[in-house]
Amino acid sequence: MTDGVSPALPCARIEGSVWFGAAPVFEGLRLDLEPGWTCLIGPSGAGKSTVLRLLAGLPTGARFIGEVGAPARVAYLAQQDMLQPRFSALTNVTIGQRLRGEQADHARAATLLRAVGLEGMENRRPAELSGGQRQRVALARALIDDARLALLDEPFSALDAANRQRMQDLAHDTLTGRSVLLVTHDPFEALRLGTRIFLLAGGRLEELPAMPGPPPHGPQTVGFGARYDHLMARLMGAA
Amino acid sequence: MRTVAAILLFGAVWQAVVMLTGVPPYILPPPLLVLLAGWANAGVLLANAMVTAEEVLLGLFLGTAFGVSTAVAMALSDRLRGLVRPALVVSQAVPVFALAPVLTLWLGYGLAAKIAMTVLIVFFPLASVFLDGLMATPQSTLDLARLASATRWRTLLWLRLPHALPALASGLAIAAVYAPIGAVIGEWVGASQGLGYVMLMANARSHADLMFAALLVLVALTLGLHRTAQSLSNWMAR
Numbered sequence: 314m315t316d317g318v319s320p321a322l323p324c325a326r327i328e329g330s331v332w333f334g335a336a337p338v339f340e341g342l343r344l345d346l347e348p349g350w351t352c353l354i355g356p357s358g359a360g361k362s363t364v365l366r367l368l369a370g371l372p373t374g375a376r377f378i379g380e381v382g383a384p385a386r387v388a389y390l391a392q393q394d395m396l397q398p399r400f401s402a403l404t405n406v407t408i409g410q411r412l413r414g415e416q417a418d419h420a421r422a423a424t425l426l427r428a429v430g431l432e433g434m435e436n437r438r439p440a441e442l443s444g445g446q447r448q449r450v451a452l453a454r455a456l457i458d459d460a461r462l463a464l465l466d467e468p469f470s471a472l473d474a475a476n477r478q479r480m481q482d483l484a485h486d487t488l489t490g491r492s493v494l495l496v497t498h499d500p501f502e503a504l505r506l507g508t509r510i511f512l513l514a515g516g517r518l519e520e521l522p523a524m525p526g527p528p529p530h531g532p533q534t535v536g537f538g539a540r541y542d543h544l545m546a547r548l549m550g551a552a
Numbered sequence: 553m554r555t556v557a558a559i560l561l562f563g564a565v566w567q568a569v570v571m572l573t574g575v576p577p578y579i580l581p582p583p584l585l586v587l588l589a590g591w592a593n594a595g596v597l598l599a600n601a602m603v604t605a606e607e608v609l610l611g612l613f614l615g616t617a618f619g620v621s622t623a624v625a626m627a628l629s630d631r632l633r634g635l636v637r638p639a640l641v642v643s644q645a646v647p648v649f650a651l652a653p654v655l656t657l658w659l660g661y662g663l664a665a666k667i668a669m670t671v672l673i674v675f676f677p678l679a680s681v682f683l684d685g686l687m688a689t690p691q692s693t694l695d696l697a698r699l700a701s702a703t704r705w706r707t708l709l710w711l712r713l714p715h716a717l718p719a720l721a722s723g724l725a726i727a728a729v730y731a732p733i734g735a736v737i738g739e740w741v742g743a744s745q746g747l748g749y750v751m752l753m754a755n756a757r758s759h760a761d762l763m764f765a766a767l768l769v770l771v772a773l774t775l776g777l778h779r780t781a782q783s784l785s786n787w788m789a790r
Contacts, residue, residue: 371698372691389699393692399714411710412702 323347324492325462329379331363338363338375339516346462350485350493350528352507354500354544356551359513361496362466368494369464388455388463388491390484392471394447396439396454402426403435406453418457425453429483445476449483456487463488465495469502481506485529500544504537505529510544514551521547581761590765596750601769604747607663607735608777611670612727618671619678619727620720626679627686627712628704640683643676648734652741666738666746673734678723685719686712721785728781732774747773 323345330340338360344351346368353361366373368383396405406425407417426435429449439447448468455463465484469477485506497503503510503523510523522540524530530537563583569575570582577585590597626633652669659665689712697707739748747766754762 369695369699371695385701387699389695391692391695395692395696397693397711397714399717408696408710409700412697412700412706414703414706 325368325381325383325494327364327368327379327381327383329377329381331360331367331373332376333374337516339513339518342379342513342516342518344511344518346492346494347509348490348492349508350488350495350506352495352497352503352510352523353513354497354503354510354548355513356548357498359515359551361513364513365464365466365494365496368462384460384462386458386460388458388460388488389466390448390451390455390463390468391466392468394439394451396447396450398439401436401438402431402442402450402453405439405450406457408454409458422453422457425456426450428456428487429453445472445480448472448476448480452480452484452487461491463491463493465493467497470497470499477502482529500541500548501532504540504544505531512544512547512551514548578758578760581764585761586764586768589759589761590768593762593765597747597766597769600745600747600750600766601773603745604732604735604739604770605773607666607670607738607746608731608773610663611667611734612674612731612777614667615671615674615731616678616724616727619675619723620682622675622679623682623686624708626683627708633683637683640676640680644680648672648676649737652737655738656742661742661744665741666735666743669738670731670734673730674727677730678727681723681726682716682720685716685723688719689715718785718789721788725778725781725785728777729774731777732770736770 325346326344328343330342331338338358342364344353344364353364355361360375363373363375363377367377367381369387369389370381370383397408400408403419403422403426404411404417406422407419410417423435426432429452431446431449431453434442434446439450442450448471451468468484469480472480481502495503495506506528507523508528510521512519512521521544524534524537524540532538532541566583570577570580581589622636626636648669651672652665655665655668655672659668686708693711693715694707696702697711702710735746736748736751739746740752743749747770750766751763754760754766
C-alpha cells in the first residue's frame with residue numbers, strides 16, 4: 314500500500330496474476346488508474362470484481378500473485394448498498410469513522426446526505442428508504458472520507474432505468490476530480506461515463522475506444538452508436 | 553381475551569376427559585378440585601413459588617451473563633472459538649438433567665445446586681444461538697470493517713452485534729422456557745422447599761389435586777417469564 318502519490322503519477326495500480334483454485338483467471342495483468350473514470354467491462358467470471366476487490370484490499374477467495382498500489386482509504390460502492398438495517402441514514406454514512414474509532418462527523422454526514430438529495434431523511438432507517446434512496450446513502454458513505462480513489466462495483470445495476478441514470482449523474486458529479494474504477498457489465502453505462510474503457514475477457518485486458526470529451530455522454534452524441542456496436546460486438550465475441 | 557378463552561377451553565377439555573373416562577381423582581383430579589386445592593393451599597404454594605422463582609431468576613440471569621460473554625469472547629478470538637465451538641455443539645447432545653444428582657452432591661441441598669442446574673440448562677443453547685448469530689454477519693457487511701481497517705472489537709460492536717440481536721432475542725425466549733425446568737429438576741433431586749418439592753410431597757401423599765395445583769402455578773410462572781422475554785426480544789429486534 315502506498316499513499317501520497319503525486320497527481321501526475323497513477324493514483325492506483327494493480328499488476329499480477331489471479332487463480333481460482335488451479336484455474337488461472339488472468340495472468341500478467343496490469344492496470345493503472347488515472348484521474349477520471351476508468352470503466353472495466355467483460356463477461357461474468359472474467360475477474361472484473363476480483364480486480365476491484367484487490368484494489369480495495371478486500372478478500373476475494375482467489376489466489377493473487379503480484380502487486381497492488383492503492384491509497385489506504387478508498388471510496389467503495391457496490392451493487393449491495395451494505396447499509397446496516399438498525400442504524401439511521403446518518404449513522405450509516407459515518408459507519409467508517411465509527412469503525413476506525415474516530416469521532417463521527419455528523420455535520421459533514423448531513424451535508425453529504427443533502428448533496429445526494431436526501432435532506433430531511435437523516436434519521437430514517439434503510440427499511441424506510443427506497444432502493445434508489447438507499448444507494449444514495451451508500452454514495453454519501455463512500456464520499457465521507459474524501460478519498461482520491463473510488464472503486465465502484467456495478468453500483469447502478471440493481472436500480473430501475475430512471476434511478477440508474479440519476480445515480481450515474483449524481484456519482485459523476487460528486488466524484489469529479491478523483492480516480493474512479495467502475496466495474497460494469499453494461500456497455501451503455503461504460504460509454505456514458507468512461508474516459509477510458511477496458512475489456513477484461515479470456516484473461517486479457519484490452520483498451521477499447523471511449524467517447525471523446527468529458528462525460529457523461531448521451532446516445533445522441535455523434536459516434537456513440539458506432540462505439541456501442543463495437544463494444545457490444547466485442548462483448549458478445551468474448552462471452 | 554384470547555388467553556382467557558384458551559384457559560376456559562383447556563379446562564373444559566380436561567373436565568370432559570375426566571367425565572368421559574371416569575378416571576379416579578387420585579389419578580387425574582377434575583379442574584375444579586385442583587382449583588379448590590390450590591385455594592386451600594394458596595399460602596404454601598405462594599411461599600414455595602417464591603423459592604422456585606428466585607432460583608429461576610438467578611439462574612436465568614447468571615446463565616445469560618455467562619452465555620453472552622462466552623459467545624462474545626468466542627466471536628473475538630479465533631483460537632478460543634476453534635477450541636470451544638465443537639464442545640458447545642457436543643454439549644447440546646448431553647442430557648444436562650442427568651447432571652442434577654452430581655450438582656446436588658457437590659453443592660448440597662440448598663439454593664446453589666438449583667441455580668447451577670438452571671445456569672447449565674440456560675447457558676448452552678443461549679451461547680450457541682448467540683454465537684451463531686455473531687458469526688453469521690454477511691460478507692458485504694464485513695467488507696465495511698475491512699475498508700475501515702477496523703479492530704475486531706469495533707467490528708463486533710458496530711457490525712456483528714447489531715446483526716446478532718434477533719438471534720440473542722430468540723435465545724433469551726428459549727432460555728426463559730428452559731430455566732424453570734432446570735430449577736424444578738434441581739428440586740426433585742433434593743430440596744426442602746420449592747414447587748418441585750411440593751409436587752414430590754403431594755405425589756407421595758397421593759394428593760394429586762395439590763400436585764396439579766403446583767404444576768399450574770409452575771406453568772403460570774413459565775408463561776410469565778416467556779411473556780417478559782418475548783416483549784424484551786420484540787424491543788431488541790426493533
